[in-house]
Amino acid sequence: MVKKTKSPVTYTKMKGIVSYFAALIKERKFGSADLLQKLGTSHPIYRHMDAECFLRPEGSSVCDEAGAAALCFSSTAQELQMSRASAADFDYLKVIGTGSFGKVLLARHRENDRYYAVKVLKKQMILKKNAEGHVICERSVLLKTVNHPFLVRLHFSFQTRDRLYLVLDYASGGELFYHLQRERVFTESRARFYAAEMASALGYLHSLHIVYRDLKPENILLDSAGHVVLTDFGLCKEGIVGRATTRTFCGTPEYLAPEVLQQREYDRTVDWWGLGAVLHEMLYGLPPFYSADRMVMLSNIMFQPLVLKAGVSKAGRDLLKRLLNRDRAKRLGAKHDVAELQHHSFFSSIRWDDLVAKKIQPPFVPSLSGPDDLTNIDPAFTNLPVPQSLGVCEDAGMTFPGFSYMS
Numbered sequence: 142m143v144k145k146t147k148s149p150v151t152y153t154k155m156k157g158i159v160s161y162f163a164a165l166i167k168e169r170k171f172g173s174a175d176l177l178q179k180l181g182t183s184h185p186i187y188r189h190m191d192a193e194c195f196l197r198p199e200g201s202s203v204c205d206e207a208g209a210a211a212l213c214f215s216s217t218a219q220e221l222q223m224s225r226a227s228a229a230d231f232d233y234l235k236v237i238g239t240g241s242f243g244k245v246l247l248a249r250h251r252e253n254d255r256y257y258a259v260k261v262l263k264k265q266m267i268l269k270k271n272a273e274g275h276v277i278c279e280r281s282v283l284l285k286t287v288n289h290p291f292l293v294r295l296h297f298s299f300q301t302r303d304r305l306y307l308v309l310d311y312a313s314g315g316e317l318f319y320h321l322q323r324e325r326v327f328t329e330s331r332a333r334f335y336a337a338e339m340a341s342a343l344g345y346l347h348s349l350h351i352v353y354r355d356l357k358p359e360n361i362l363l364d365s366a367g368h369v370v371l372t373d374f375g376l377c378k379e380g381i382v383g384r385a386t387t388r389t390f391c392g393t394p395e396y397l398a399p400e401v402l403q404q405r406e407y408d409r410t411v412d413w414w415g416l417g418a419v420l421h422e423m424l425y426g427l428p429p430f431y432s433a434d435r436m437v438m439l440s441n442i443m444f445q446p447l448v449l450k451a452g453v454s455k456a457g458r459d460l461l462k463r464l465l466n467r468d469r470a471k472r473l474g475a476k477h478d479v480a481e482l483q484h485h486s487f488f489s490s491i492r493w494d495d496l497v498a499k500k501i502q503p504p505f506v507p508s509l510s511g512p513d514d515l516t517n518i519d520p521a522f523t524n525l526p527v528p529q530s531l532g533v534c535e536d537a538g539m540t541f542p543g544f545s546y547m548s
């Protein structure tokens with residue numbers, strides 16, 4: 142049952158709010174893009190100069206603004222220069238993940254023999270769901286973040302007539318929560334290590350004015366040495382400077398901050414809430430405010446006081462309380478971002494420079510037989526058939542200008 146709070150929320154109002162969210166979330170199942178479209182018809186990303194160019198079919202002459210034209214031109218020139226990577230350069234071996242717009246596959250580059258995770262997106266699906274914004278955002282963020290040790294690295298991107306390809310590092314350690322599910326909870330020092338690497342990646346994104354927004358189990362991967370790799374930048378929000386805010390509703394309900402659920406303004410501090418939710422799950426085995434009934438859980442996130450059982454250190458509980466503060470202005474990280482987390486006693490044993498230099502030995506090293514090992518990937522993915530047409534390199538047809546890239 143929904144808990145009554147001091148705020149003047151009547152039962153009827155609450156029911157209204159919950160059924161509204163129910164409809165939104167149900168809708169998200171069919172496509173977050175539709176939902177984003179509905180909630181933010183004037184989504185600023187569609188006015189982004191890069192988006193303008195990216196969405197426009199190649200050869201169209203609408204690039205009339207000087208800046209936009211220059212960007213279109215340089216993207217296309219770069220594309221021509223770097224057109225050496227193509228779908229036919231890879232052998233597509235196994236499906237290792239699925240997403241809203243296509244599949245992620247383990248692939249081997251035929252020339253250099255290296256293994257990559259290739260994210261293949263169907264153009265038709267992107268256009269049908271009006272999700273060009275997601276793809277622009279993902280590629281643009283991937284291009285900006287090639288230099289952080291805990292963010293997935295983009296090596297190439299290219300397109301065929303029907304598909305867009307993003308060639309990424311293969312994180313062969315699998316999803317962090319694949320391991321958590323098997324072990325139920327992590328020791329505090331193991332959870333600290335992962336939380337610190339995630340915090341460092343989020344702080345870096347924030348320094349580039351990018352809010353990640355979608356910290357959830359499926360997007361936190363491990364590399365072969367056991368370090369964190371954040372992936373999936375499709376829901377990132379660029380251009381959030383300092384305390385600037387936005388309102389778009391997106392992300393996974395379990396890990397969403399209350400201000401996002403309530404469609405109030407939010408800022409980069411949503412990521413610190415997300416980190417709190419993930420840390421809670423690593424330490425207690427369940428997300429905070431958990432209920433098997435989703436609607437109850439949503440209401441809990443918004444109104445239920447946070448209860449932290451014993452079994453976690455005082456410092457750990459204090460950190461969770463500060464990250465899962467409903468008042469985003471008082472949430473840890475609100476003023477000085479990641480620096481505030483770095484100074485919290487829970488992280489006192491972490492040497493942050495060593496962490497970023499990958500000098501700290503990960504607490505768990507995935508056992509792998511080689512760079513193409515699939516032991517840590519859920520068989521639900523690897524048993525899926527590999528589409529035969531992936532390596533077919535035909536004419537690009539309706540192109541997404543500027544998509545192609547080589548690192």
Ligand code: ATP
Nearest residue numbers: 238239240241242245258309310311312359372373
């Ligand atoms: P969503 O619908 O959640 O937005 P998406 O279409 O953006 O998903 P991703 O989340 O990027 O797709 O990838 C889907 C899954 O593929 C991930 O949950 C992960 O299990 C796997 N995956 C993605 N990138 C990699 C990678 N670099 N290495 C290994 N596995 C990966």
